[in-house]
Amino acid sequence: MKRYEQLAEEISHQIAARVLRVGDRLPSVRQASQAHRVSRGTVLRAYYALEDRGEIRTRPRSGYYVTPPRAAVPPRPLPTRPSTATRSVDVRDFVFEVLEAITARDTVPFGSAFPSPELFPLQKLASAMSSATRRLDPRDMVEHLPPGLPELRRQIARRYLQVGMSVDPDDIVITAGALEALNLSLRAVAGPGDVIAIECPSFYAALDAIERYGMKAVEVPTDPSDGVNLGALADALKKHKVKACWLMTNFQNPVGSSIPEDRKRDLIELLASHEVPLIEDDVYADLYFGENPPKPAKAFDKRGLVLHCGSFSKCLAPGYRIGWTYAGRYARKLDREKLMTTITTSIPTQAAIAQYLGRGGYDHHLRTLRRTLEESQEHMRQRIVRDFPQGTRLSRPEGGYFLWVELPPHYDAVAIYRAALEQKITMLPGPVFSPQRKFTNFLRLNYGMKWTSALDDAMAALGKIVSESRA
Numbered sequence: 001m002k003r004y005e006q007l008a009e010e011i012s013h014q015i016a017a018r019v020l021r022v023g024d025r026l027p028s029v030r031q032a033s034q035a036h037r038v039s040r041g042t043v044l045r046a047y048y049a050l051e052d053r054g055e056i057r058t059r060p061r062s063g064y065y066v067t068p069p070r071a072a073v074p075p076r077p078l079p080t081r082p083s084t085a086t087r088s089v090d091v092r093d094f095v096f097e098v099l100e101a102i103t104a105r106d107t108v109p110f111g112s113a114f115p116s117p118e119l120f121p122l123q124k125l126a127s128a129m130s131s132a133t134r135r136l137d138p139r140d141m142v143e144h145l146p147p148g149l150p151e152l153r154r155q156i157a158r159r160y161l162q163v164g165m166s167v168d169p170d171d172i173v174i175t176a177g178a179l180e181a182l183n184l185s186l187r188a189v190a191g192p193g194d195v196i197a198i199e200c201p202s203f204y205a206a207l208d209a210i211e212r213y214g215m216k217a218v219e220v221p222t223d224p225s226d227g228v229n230l231g232a233l234a235d236a237l238k239k240h241k242v243k244a245c246w247l248m249t250n251f252q253n254p255v256g257s258s259i260p261e262d263r264k265r266d267l268i269e270l271l272a273s274h275e276v277p278l279i280e281d282d283v284y285a286d287l288y289f290g291e292n293p294p295k296p297a298k299a300f301d302k303r304g305l306v307l308h309c310g311s312f313s314k315c316l317a318p319g320y321r322i323g324w325t326y327a328g329r330y331a332r333k334l335d336r337e338k339l340m341t342t343i344t345t346s347i348p349t350q351a352a353i354a355q356y357l358g359r360g361g362y363d364h365h366l367r368t369l370r371r372t373l374e375e376s377q378e379h380m381r382q383r384i385v386r387d388f389p390q391g392t393r394l395s396r397p398e399g400g401y402f403l404w405v406e407l408p409p410h411y412d413a414v415a416i417y418r419a420a421l422e423q424k425i426t427m428l429p430g431p432v433f434s435p436q437r438k439f440t441n442f443l444r445l446n447y448g449m450k451w452t453s454a455l456d457d458a459m460a461a462l463g464k465i466v467s468e469s470r471a
């Protein structure tokens with residue numbers, strides 16, 4: 001056996017004996033070469049061999065990490081098959097009941113919509129807030145109406161350059177989080193009685209908005225790996241007088257899918273051929289695990305039909321409530337909707353985020369956050385593989401912080417949710433993502449936290465609750 005093969009075997013044994021666990025970082029090539037008294041080339045060949053066998057994987061500029069055993073990687077959930085009829089929506093009471101229960105502080109937050117607050121640079125934001133408000137011209141406090149503070153819009157426009165998009169800051173409208181951006185966008189393009197095409201399953205707030213504004217939804221199947229099914233969307237556009245689409249193109253909530261770039265282009269062509277605007281909900285875009293940021297569908301929009309909605313709530317400043325729509329030709333319409341709803345977005349918080357972005361350091365924060373999320377996903381996946389019933393299917397998102405878990409049929413997600421809550425463990429049961437309360441055997445789990453042994457124990461307890469719930 002060559003020296004590098006021996007070294008690969010030694011490391012493999014450590015992984016099998018769980019001395020090195022899933023998500024652990026291997027020593028750097030330099031450290032390993034010193035520790036084993038071999039050349040760096042030998043270490044690299046050993047690492048490459050382990051990588052080929054799927055036991056470790058590299059992360060650019062970060063190192064080599066232990067991955068879950070290949071045999072243990074469960075299949076993804078199956079694509080959905082919703083009915084093609086339009087329907088009015090009624091999800092509210094159940095969603096509110098669940099959302100209220102999962103925010104208690106003494107619970108394990110697998111049901112939360114946010115990553116753990118300790119992953120955010122709250123001190124730096126506080127300092128930006130303090131210096132920005134001291135510098136504000138008093139007239140800024142009363143003069144700034146929609147679309148929002150010019151400096152913040154400029155900073156957001158600059159961030160679009162990272163995906164090769166050149167954006168005019170005047171086309172951006174600042175809102176109180178993405179949820180307001182989405183609601184204003186929906187009102188700008190549709191009214192009561194109109195049909196909106198949505199994904200199945202869908203983010204519960206999209207369902208709620210459609211219900212509140214007296215619109216109707218047509219559900220389009222969404223594949224857990226590559227997003228909305230374009231054939232089914234084309235059929236829906238032919239069959240119904242669809243007024244707008246509301247889709248998540250990157251790291252869909254809850255299934256975690258992302259639409260590949262060429263299909264984003266096809267999606268935009270399809271919608272343009274029907275003159276149907278797209279409300280693109282892209283709040284998780286900055287939380288990608290790959291080398292490059294995913295492009296939004298808006299990047300391929302030549303006709304100005306896409307209202308691209310983003311937010312800092314998930315990746316920088318939850319609670320600050322700053323989001324935006326890059327609304328293009330709809331921008332002035334959105335200004336009016338905004339003015340008549342909440343007048344303007346809080347000026348001090350806009351100024352604080354603009355100040356933070358202007359100081360630099362945001363990309364560094366994002367890199368650290370993404371790494372934490374990717375590691376935690378691996379830990380959570382591993383527990384599911386170990387502790388959940390045979391036949392469980394699991395999404396494999398390449399960004400964001402949700403896993404979509406399909407239990408075998410006959411498992412009741414709502415019963416599991418209630419039993420887990422008694423043990424102070426939260427999660428979201430599948431039916432909150434469906435106007436017909438489908439997905440009765442699905443759970444959405446949040447892994448957006450720094451992994452600890454307490455979280456590992458909570459996942460083991462959840463696995464027990466799930467397994468026993470069948471009895």
Ligand SMILES: Cc1ncc(COP(=O)(O)O)c(C=O)c1O
Nearest residue numbers: 113177178179203253311313323
């Ligand atoms: C898919 C999706 N869109 C929008 C939002 C709302 O974002 P914000 O907190 O910025 O309003 C959320 C938050 O849960 C979400 O999951």
